[in-house]
Amino acid sequence: MGDYRELWKNLNMDLEKHDQLCAVLPDMYGSVYLTQENRPEGMNYFNFVVSEVHGLRPAELNEHKQKGGKVLGTFCVFVPDEVIFAANAIPVGLCAGSQFWVEDGEKHLPRNMCPLIKAAVGAKVSGTCPYFQSVDMIVGETTCDGKKKAWEILDEYVPVHVMDLPQMKRTKDYNMWMEEIKLFIEKVEELTGNKVTVENLKKGIEIANSKRRALKRLYDFRKMTPSPISGKDALLISQIAFYDDPARFVQKVNELCDELEERAKSLKSEGKKRIMITGTPMALPNWKLHDIIENLPAEVVVEETCTGTRYFENEVSTEGETIEDLIKNLADRYLNINCACFTPNTGRIDDIKRYVEEYKVDGVIYSNLSFCHSYSIEYRNVEKALKEAGIPIMNIETDYSTEDAGQIKTRVEAFLEMI
Amino acid sequence: MGDYRELWKNLNMDLEKHDQLCAVLPDMYGSVYLTQENRPEGMNYFNFVVSEVHGLRPAELNEHKQKGGKVLGTFCVFVPDEVIFAANAIPVGLCAGSQFWVEDGEKHLPRNMCPLIKAAVGAKVSGTCPYFQSVDMIVGETTCDGKKKAWEILDEYVPVHVMDLPQMKRTKDYNMWMEEIKLFIEKVEELTGNKVTVENLKKGIEIANSKRRALKRLYDFRKMTPSPISGKDALLISQIAFYDDPARFVQKVNELCDELEERAKSLKSEGKKRIMITGTPMALPNWKLHDIIENLPAEVVVEETCTGTRYFENEVSTEGETIEDLIKNLADRYLNINCACFTPNTGRIDDIKRYVEEYKVDGVIYSNLSFCHSYSIEYRNVEKALKEAGIPIMNIETDYSTEDAGQIKTRVEAFLEMI
Numbered sequence: 143m144g145d146y147r148e149l150w151k152n153l154n155m156d157l158e159k160h161d162q163l164c165a166v167l168p169d170m171y172g173s174v175y176l177t178q179e180n181r182p183e184g185m186n187y188f189n190f191v192v193s194e195v196h197g198l199r200p201a202e203l204n205e206h207k208q209k210g211g212k213v214l215g216t217f218c219v220f221v222p223d224e225v226i227f228a229a230n231a232i233p234v235g236l237c238a239g240s241q242f243w244v245e246d247g248e249k250h251l252p253r254n255m256c257p258l259i260k261a262a263v264g265a266k267v268s269g270t271c272p273y274f275q276s277v278d279m280i281v282g283e284t285t286c287d288g289k290k291k292a293w294e295i296l297d298e299y300v301p302v303h304v305m306d307l308p309q310m311k312r313t314k315d316y317n318m319w320m321e322e323i324k325l326f327i328e329k330v331e332e333l334t335g336n337k338v339t340v341e342n343l344k345k346g347i348e349i350a351n352s353k354r355r356a357l358k359r360l361y362d363f364r365k366m367t368p369s370p371i372s373g374k375d376a377l378l379i380s381q382i383a384f385y386d387d388p389a390r391f392v393q394k395v396n397e398l399c400d401e402l403e404e405r406a407k408s409l410k411s412e413g414k415k416r417i418m419i420t421g422t423p424m425a426l427p428n429w430k431l432h433d434i435i436e437n438l439p440a441e442v443v444v445e446e447t448c449t450g451t452r453y454f455e456n457e458v459s460t461e462g463e464t465i466e467d468l469i470k471n472l473a474d475r476y477l478n479i480n481c482a483c484f485t486p487n488t489g490r491i492d493d494i495k496r497y498v499e500e501y502k503v504d505g506v507i508y509s510n511l512s513f514c515h516s517y518s519i520e521y522r523n524v525e526k527a528l529k530e531a532g533i534p535i536m537n538i539e540t541d542y543s544t545e546d547a548g549q550i551k552t553r554v555e556a557f558l559e560m561i
Numbered sequence: 562m563g564d565y566r567e568l569w570k571n572l573n574m575d576l577e578k579h580d581q582l583c584a585v586l587p588d589m590y591g592s593v594y595l596t597q598e599n600r601p602e603g604m605n606y607f608n609f610v611v612s613e614v615h616g617l618r619p620a621e622l623n624e625h626k627q628k629g630g631k632v633l634g635t636f637c638v639f640v641p642d643e644v645i646f647a648a649n650a651i652p653v654g655l656c657a658g659s660q661f662w663v664e665d666g667e668k669h670l671p672r673n674m675c676p677l678i679k680a681a682v683g684a685k686v687s688g689t690c691p692y693f694q695s696v697d698m699i700v701g702e703t704t705c706d707g708k709k710k711a712w713e714i715l716d717e718y719v720p721v722h723v724m725d726l727p728q729m730k731r732t733k734d735y736n737m738w739m740e741e742i743k744l745f746i747e748k749v750e751e752l753t754g755n756k757v758t759v760e761n762l763k764k765g766i767e768i769a770n771s772k773r774r775a776l777k778r779l780y781d782f783r784k785m786t787p788s789p790i791s792g793k794d795a796l797l798i799s800q801i802a803f804y805d806d807p808a809r810f811v812q813k814v815n816e817l818c819d820e821l822e823e824r825a826k827s828l829k830s831e832g833k834k835r836i837m838i839t840g841t842p843m844a845l846p847n848w849k850l851h852d853i854i855e856n857l858p859a860e861v862v863v864e865e866t867c868t869g870t871r872y873f874e875n876e877v878s879t880e881g882e883t884i885e886d887l888i889k890n891l892a893d894r895y896l897n898i899n900c901a902c903f904t905p906n907t908g909r910i911d912d913i914k915r916y917v918e919e920y921k922v923d924g925v926i927y928s929n930l931s932f933c934h935s936y937s938i939e940y941r942n943v944e945k946a947l948k949e950a951g952i953p954i955m956n957i958e959t960d961y962s963t964e965d966a967g968q969i970k971t972r973v974e975a976f977l978e979m980i
Contacts, residue, residue, distance in 0.1 A: 252937040252958075254673065284728040287706050290904050291938035297905075304904060306734070309703040309725050314740055321733055485709050485723060486716075513932070518671040519710035539671075 146197035146272075149204055153275035160270045163242050164196065167427065174433045178372060182405060184398030185375055191382050195426070199234075199385055200272035206232055207276070212334045215277035215300075216384075217262065218285055219448045219479060220307055222472050224458060225327050227346035227388075229334040235384025236280070237271035238262040239425030241542035250295050251288075256511045257541040258425060259288045266299050273385070274300070279333055281326070283307050285483040286516055303329050311477055311484055320473045327469075343468050347458045349388050356395040357383060357454035363402045364443045365501050368414065370406040371398075373442025374432040380449045381426040415440040415558050416502055420494055420524070421509035422517050423448035428542060431509055434551050440558055444501040446494055447509070452479050455493075482516035490520070491527045498533055505534040505561040507554070512541045534561040565616035565691075568623055572694035579689045582661050583615065586846065593852045597791055601824060603817030604794055610801050614845070618653075618804055619691035625651055626695070631753045634696035634719075635803075636681065637704055638867045638898060639726055641891050643877060644746050646765035646807075648753040654803025655699070656690035657681040658844030660961035669714050670707075675930045676960040677844060678707045685718050692804070693719070698752055700745070702726050704902040705935055722748050730896055730903055739892045746888075762887050766877045768807050775814040776802060776873035782821045783862045784920050787833065789825040790817075792861025793851040799868045800845040834859040834977050835921055839913055839943070840928035841936050842867035847961060850928050853970050859977055863920040865913050866928075871898050874912075901935035909939070910946045917952055924953040924980040926973070931960045953980040 150157055171192055191198070203213050212231040216223070217238065226233040237243065238261045247264030265271035282293040282304040293302045305322050308315035327338045336342075360379060363370050379398075383391060417440050419431065424447065432442050445451065456478050459471040480490035497503065506528060510517045521537050528535045536557045540546055569576055590611055610617070622632050631650040635642070636657065645652040656662065657680045666683030684690035701712040701723040712721045724741050727734035746757045755761075779798060782789050798817075802810060836859050838850065843866065851861050863870065875897050878890040899909035916922065925947060929936045940956050947954045955976045959965055 250941060252934070252940075254932060255934060255938075284904070287902075287934040288938070290728060291901070291935055294905050294942060295938075304729065306728050309709060310723065314737075314744075315725070318733075318737055325733075482710070483706070485703070486713050513673060513934075515671070515674060515706040515932075515934070516710055519674075519707070519714075521671075522669060523713060 144194065144197050146201060149197070149201055150272060152204075153200070153272055154269060155272060155275055156269040159268055160196070163240070163270050166242065167195070168193070170427065174374065174429050175378070178375070181375065182371060182398060182401050184394070184401045187394045187398075188375070188378055188382055191386060192378070192427075195385075196272050199387070200276055202387060203232060203234065203273075203276045207278075212278045213276050214330070214333075215273060215280040217280075217289065218283045219453050220283050220285060220476055220481070221281045221305065222323060222326070222476060224343060224346040224350045224472060225323070225330050225338060227349045228338045228342040229330045229336040230342075231330065231334050231336075233281075234273050234277065235425070236262060236273055236277070237265035237425075239381075239428040239542070240265075241544075243268060243270070244542060251292065254513055255288050256286075256422075256514045258423065258511055259292050261425075261542065263292055263295055266296055279303055279329075281305065285481060286514070288513075307483065308477075309483060309485060316473050316477055319477055320469050323469050323472055327465075338465070340463065340465055340468065343465065344460045347460050347468065347471070351457040351460075352392045353383055353388055354454040354457055356392045356399075359399045360395055360402075361444065361451070361454070363399065363406065366406055367416070367502060368409050368411045369441055369443050370402040370409055372436055373417070373419075373445075374429055374436055377424060377429065377432050377442070377445065377449065378426075380445070380453060381424070383453065384449075385426075413439070415504045415561060416443045417441065418444045418446060418494070418497055418501060418503040418506045419450070419509050420446040420490075420506055422511040422514050424509075425449065430540070430542070430544070430547065431507070431538065431550070434547060435507070435554055438551070438555060438558055440554075443503065444497050446490070446497055448481070451493070451497065452481065482520040487520060488523075491524055494524065494528065495531060495533070503533075505536070505557060507557070508535060508537045510537070510539045512539055563613065563616050565620060568616070568620055569691060571623075572619070572691055573688060574691060574694055575688040578687055579615070582659070582689050585661065586614070587612070589846065593793065593848050594797070597794070600794065601790060601817060601820050603813070603820045606813045606817075607794070607797055607801060610805060611797070611846075614804075615691050618806070619695055621806060622651060622653065622692075622695045626697075631697045632695050633749070633752075634692060634699045636699075636708065637702045638872050639702050639704060639895055639900070640700045640724065641742060641745065641895060643762060643765040643769045643891060644742070644749050644757060646768045647757045647762040648749045648755040649761075650749065650753050650755075653692050653696065654844070655681060655692050655696070656684035656844075658800075658847040658961070659684075660963075662687060662689070663961060670711065673932055674707050675705075675841075675933045677842065677930055678711050680844075680961065682711055682714055685715055698722055698748075700724065704900060705933070707932075726902065727896075728902060728904060735892050735896055738896055739888050742888050742891055746884075757884070759882065759884055759887065762884065763879045766879050766887065766890070770876040770879075771811045772802055772807055773873040773876055775811045775818070778818045779814055779821075780863065780870070780873070782818065782825065785825055786835070786921060787828050787830050788860055788862050789821040789828055791855055792836070792838075792864075793848055793855055796843060796848065796851050796861070796864065796868065797845075799864070799872060800843070802872065803868075804845075832858070834923045834980060835862045836860065837863045837865060837913070837916055837920060837922040837925045838869070838928050839865040839909075839925055841930040841933050843928075844868065849959065849961070849963070849966065850926070850957065850969070853966060854926070854973055857970070857974060857977055859973075862922065863916050865909070865916055867900070870912070870916065871900065874898075901939040906939060907942075910943055913943065913947065914950060914952070917950075922952075924955070924976060926976070927954060927956045929956070929958045931958055
C-alpha cells in the first residue's frame with residue numbers, strides 16, 4: 143500500500159487503531175482470494191483496489207474535495223446516485239462489513255442488532271474508516287428500524303439526510319417517493335452549490351446505468367456452466383462498485399468480461415453444485431459465506447441481494463424533457479427493487495424463481511444477517527414458494543464473527559449432498 | 562365465568578387449548594391483583610371484565626355481527642378508531658400479551674423477535690383468542706419491521722389492511738398520513754357498507770375523545786402523593802380500554818374517579834418511590850414489571866407508553882365542516898404521538914421530562930420488549946437527556962417469560978435504593 147498516513151491524519155483518523163485494521167486485511171484477503179487457482183488476469187485490478195482500499199480512493203476523494211467538490215456517503219441501493227453524479231458530487235458506500243468495527247458499534251447500539259449497522263456506527267465513532275471521514279453528508283433511508291434509528295447517532299458526527307422510503311408499492315407510494323427524490327435534489331443542490339438540470343441528471347443517469355450494464359454483463363457470464371469467474375470474485379467486484387471511480391470501474395469490468403468471453407470457450411464443467419445466495423447485503427470485506435461454499439464442491443453463481451442483482455438490475459430511462467420526467471424515471475426504477483422492507487414483497491419470490499432458471503441454480507441459500515427482522519420473517523414465504531416449486535432452499539443466519547464457520551460448513555455440506 | 566363454549570365453538574376456536582389458557586389466568590390475576598390491600602371499590606368492574614375477558618365482550622361483538630355490524634382488530638395507537646366508530650363498526654385491540662401464545666408464534670416467526678408480535682401471531686394461528694376469531698378485518702401499520710412483515714402471515718388467516726405510517730414528521734408526512742386516513746375510510750366504507758360522513762365522523766371523534774378524557778382524569782389522580790390508585794390497577798384499566806364497550810368503559814372509569822376523589826382526601830404518603838415507566842406497550846395480561854415494582858416500596862405513577870399516555874394524550878378537534886377538515890384534525894392528533902418509529906423522535910424526551918414534573922417522578926424505568934430495535938436504540942438518547950437533567954433512569958429489556966423476574970427485582974431494588 144502507498145503511504146497515506148498524512149492523508150489519514152488530515153482526516154482525523156485514529157492512526158493507531160487503523161493500523162490494527164490494516165494489519166488484518168492482507169492476510170484475510172490472501173487466504174480467501176489469492177489461494178484461488180486459475181483466476182482471470184483481470185482480477186489483478188481488483189486485487190490492487192483492495193490492497194489500496196483505504197488509500198487510493200480516499201486520496202481521489204480528497205483531491206475532489208480540494209477542488210470544492212462534495213462527497214456523499216450512502217448505505218443502501220435505494221439512494222439515487224444519479225442525483226449525486228448530476229451535482230458533480232461523489233457517492234461512496236460506507237464501511238460496514240467487518241467484525242473489527244462491531245465492538246465500537248456496541249458502545250452506542252444494543253448488542254442484539256444486525257452486525258452491518260453496528261459495524262457502520264463503530265467505523266464512524268472509532269475514526270478508522272477514511273470514507274466516513276471524507277463524507278460531507280450521509281444519505282440515510284428508512285429501510286429498517288435499525289438503520290432508521292442509527293442515523294440519529296451518526297448525525298451527531300456528520301450531517302445525515304434521511305429519505306423516507308414508502309413501505310408499500312401503491313400509486314401513492316410512487317408519488318411519495320418522487321417527492322422524496324425532489325427533496326433529495328434540493329438538499330444535494332444546497333450542499334454542492336450546483337443546480338441539478340435535465341442535462342446533468344441525464345448524464346448522472348448514464349453514469350449509473352453504465353455501472354449497471356457492466357455488472358449485468360459480468361453476471362451474464364455466471365449463467366454459463368461452469369462460470370468463468372468464481373462467486374467470490376464476482377461478489378468482490380459488486381462490493382467495489384460502491385466505492386470505485388465509475389468510469390474506471392466500468393472499463394476494468396469490461397476488460398475482465400472480454401477476458402471471460404475467451405476463457406469461457408475452454409473451460410470444462412467439474413460438476414460443481416450451482417448455488418444462489420439470497421438475502422441481506424454483504425458489505426466489504428464480508429466474504430464469509432462465499433468462502434465457505436466455494437471451498438466445497440460448489441460455486442455461487444448469483445446473489446439476489448443488495449450487493450448483487452438488486453444493485454444493477456433495471457436501468458433508469460433517460461427519456462423525457464423535464465426534471466419531473468426524469469424523477470419519475472428514477473422512482474420507477476428504484477421502487478422496482480424487491481427489498482424485504484416492502485409489504486408485501488412477492489416480487490422478490492418471482493425474481494428468485496427467475497434467477498433459478500436463468501442461472502441454472504441447483505440450490506438456494508438464504509443468507510440473513512443476525513437480527514434482521516425483515517429478511518428473517520420473509521424467509522417463511524420464500525421457503526414456502528420455493529418448496530412448492532421444487533427448488534431446494536436452506537436458511538443461514540449469521541454475523542461477522544468466524545465462530546460459526548465450522549457449523550455453517552457442515553450444514554452447507556449436508557445441503558450440497560441433498561441437492 | 563359464564564358459559565361461552567357454544568360461542569367459542571362457533572368462532573372456530575380450539576376449545577381444548579383455550580381451556581388451558583383459561584385455567585391459568587384466574588390464578589395469575591389473583592396473585593397480581595386481588596392481593597392488593599385497600600383497593601378502590603370501583604375496581605370491581607374491572608375485576609369482572611377480566612374474569613369474563615374471553616366471554617362477555619366477544620358475546621357483544623357476536624351480537625353486533627348478528628345485526629350485520631363489523632368488527633375490526635387493531636394493534637397500534639396510530640389506527641384511528643374514530644373512523645371505525647363512524648361506520649358503526651367496533652374496534653378491538655387484539656390478543657398479544659401472554660407467554661401462552663409465544664410458542665405457537667415461533668412456528669411462523671423467528672425466535673429473536675419481540676414477544677408481542679410472536680404472541681399475536683400465535684394467538685391467531687392457535688385459535689385461542691376470541692377477538693382474533695371475531696374480526697372481519699385487521700388494521701395493520703408500518704410502525705416496526707416485525708409487525709410490518711407479520712401482517713403478511715396474518716393476512717393468510719384474516720384480511721389485513723395496512724396503513725403506511727410515515728417515519729418522519731415533515732409537512733409532506735402529514736399530507737401523506739391524511740391520504741392514508743382517506744384510504745382507510747374508503748376501506749372501512751367498503752367493508753361496512755356505511756358511508757363515513759361529517760356527522761358520524763364527528764360522533765366517532767367524540768366517542769374516542771370521551772375515552773381519552775376518562776383516562777386523562779384517571780391519570781391526573783396519579784399525580785397526587787400518594788396516588789389513590791395503584792400503578793397496576795391503572796395499567797389494567799388502560800389495557801381494558803382497547804377492548805371494552807366505549808360508553809360503559811367511560812362510565813365505569815368516571816365512577817371510579819369519583820371514588821378516587823373522595824379517597825384521596827384521607828390517604829397518607831408511605832414514602833414510596835414514584836416511578837415512571839417509559840417504553841414499549843404492555844398488552845393484557847402483561848403485568849410483569851408493574852407487579853415487580855409495586856411489590857417493592859415503590860409505585861408506578863405514569864406510563865409513557867402506548868398502553869399509557871400515548872393512547873389518550875391530546876384530543877381530536879371536531880372543528881370543521883368537511884370530511885377533509887376532520888381528516889386533517891385526525892392527522893394532527895395522531896402524528897403528535899411520539900413513537901420511537903419516527904426519526905428523530907425528540908418529542909418523546911420532552912414528554913418524559915414533562916411527566917417527571919407533572920407526576921413528581923423519582924426515577925424512570927425504561928422498559929423494552931426484547932428485540933424491539935426502535936425503542937432499544939432510542940434508549941441511548943433518552944438516557945443521555947435524562948442524565949443531563951439529573952433524572953435517574955434504568956433500562957430493563959425483558960419478554961413475557963417469568964425466568965428473569967428475580968433478576969429484575971434485584972436490579973429495581975438497587976435502583977430504588979440509589980434514587
